[in-house]
Amino acid sequence: MPEPTTPLFDTLVIIGPGLIGSSILRRAREDRRIARHLVACDISPEVRARVAELDIADAVEADPVAAVRGADCVIICVPVGAIAMVAAQVLPVMKPGAILSEVGSVKKTVMDAVQPLLAAHPDIAFVPAHPMAGTEFSGPDAGFATLFEDRWCLLTPPENTPPAAITRITTLWEMMGARVRCMTVEHHDRVCAIVSHLPHLLAFTICGTADDLADETRSEVLDFAASGFRDFTRIAASDPTMWRDIFLNNREALLELLDRFIADAQAMGEAIRTGNEDVIVGRIRRGRAIRRSLIENRQA
Numbered sequence: 344m345p346e347p348t349t350p351l352f353d354t355l356v357i358i359g360p361g362l363i364g365s366s367i368l369r370r371a372r373e374d375r376r377i378a379r380h381l382v383a384c385d386i387s388p389e390v391r392a393r394v395a396e397l398d399i400a401d402a403v404e405a406d407p408v409a410a411v412r413g414a415d416c417v418i419i420c421v422p423v424g425a426i427a428m429v430a431a432q433v434l435p436v437m438k439p440g441a442i443l444s445e446v447g448s449v450k451k452t453v454m455d456a457v458q459p460l461l462a463a464h465p466d467i468a469f470v471p472a473h474p475m476a477g478t479e480f481s482g483p484d485a486g487f488a489t490l491f492e493d494r495w496c497l498l499t500p501p502e503n504t505p506p507a508a509i510t511r512i513t514t515l516w517e518m519m520g521a522r523v524r525c526m527t528v529e530h531h532d533r534v535c536a537i538v539s540h541l542p543h544l545l546a547f548t549i550c551g552t553a554d555d556l557a558d559e560t561r562s563e564v565l566d567f568a569a570s571g572f573r574d575f576t577r578i579a580a581s582d583p584t585m586w587r588d589i590f591l592n593n594r595e596a597l598l599e600l601l602d603r604f605i606a607d608a609q610a611m612g613e614a615i616r617t618g619n620e621d622v623i624v625g626r627i628r629r630g631r632a633i634r635r636s637l638i639e640n641r642q643a
């Protein structure tokens with residue numbers, strides 16, 4: 344007879360079972376070594392009804408206070424701008440020794456807002472995590488159990504976090520199929536500004552510019568878009584609330600990298616103006632090499 348194993352968590356609560364939260368629930372539903380009891384909590388009655396229909400949680404709650412009572416792990420999966428408010432609602436009723444986590448795409452502003460709240464709850468460990476995985480879709484129907492497979496999950500725990508709590512959240516993400524790396528909130532926000540936030544800013548902007556051109560010239564510019572432009576439109580289809588919160592919360596790092604990008608784009612423009620083939624070809628070769636190395640490492 345196989346040994347019965349104790350799950351990693353007894354009760355795991357997901358607040359905001361949208362794309363990311365419902366993907367965690369789906370994976371945990373498939374692998375009962377993750378948690379014995381799964382609770383979903385959402386502010387939206389439509390989302391709660393859909394989560395119940397999809398049957399991806401053992402219980403669905405409207406009230407975060409009722410949802411987290413007795414839980415040993417709570418993961419906040421709401422837009423960045425709402426994370427601290429939800430943390431303030433649940434921290435006072437969480438069980439001593441429990442872990443609070445969140446999956447927001449920006450870390451410094453969230454940490455700045457949550458750390459003062461944690462001071463009153465020294466028996467709760469805070470282990471923020473950011474799975475570097477997603478799609479342009481939102482909501483509980485968009486999630487899938489394999490979303491985090493072979494993707495990075497970045498942890499940004501405060502310095503005084505008990506190592507055992509970091510280990511448990513690391514194990515959780517490994518059980519989701521991800522690879523885990525710890526870093527500071529500042530480093531996290533700079534890295535994400537370049538690999539995720541600036542590309543989204545460019546995608547939203549280029550779609551708007553093309554659409555304006557189509558209006559001005561009263562022509563079918565967008566009808567002729569082949570796969571290059573279409574790749575930008577996939578990213579540009581992402582959720583407005585989520586991206587508004589990301590841009591406003593990672594303002595400093597994003598604006599610094601936007602300035603740097605504008606300078607680099609202007610240098611490319613200058614090379615085109617002056618016919619500087621070396622600069623043009625050098626840039627293109629560099630982009631190509633980056634794409635190839637991602638493919639070799641199976642990240643593209």
Ligand SMILES: NC(=O)c1ccc[n+]([C@@H]2O[C@H](COP(=O)([O-])OP(=O)(O)OC[C@H]3O[C@@H](n4cnc5c(N)ncnc54)[C@H](O)[C@@H]3O)[C@@H](O)[C@H]2O)c1
Pocket residue numbers: 358359360361362363364384385386387390420421422423425429446447448449473474475476477478479480481482483582585589
């Ligand atoms: N979408 C991605 O690609 C991706 C990837 C990694 C991390 N993230 C981060 O994960 C978080 C969730 O993103 P998502 O794409 O799953 O969003 P989503 O819109 O699919 O889901 C968010 C859910 O949170 C609920 N919600 C909002 N405010 C709430 C509140 N105050 N209390 C309870 N529920 C509330 C919404 O009703 C919704 O069901 C965001 O912070 C985002 O930055 C997103």
Ligand SMILES: O=C(O)C(=O)C[C@]1(C(=O)O)C=C[C@@H](O)C=C1
Pocket residue numbers: 447448474475476477478479538539540578581
């Ligand atoms: O694949 C996509 O569509 C995503 O936008 C996912 C993506 C990203 O930029 O890579 C978006 C935001 C997250 O915080 C992490 C991942």
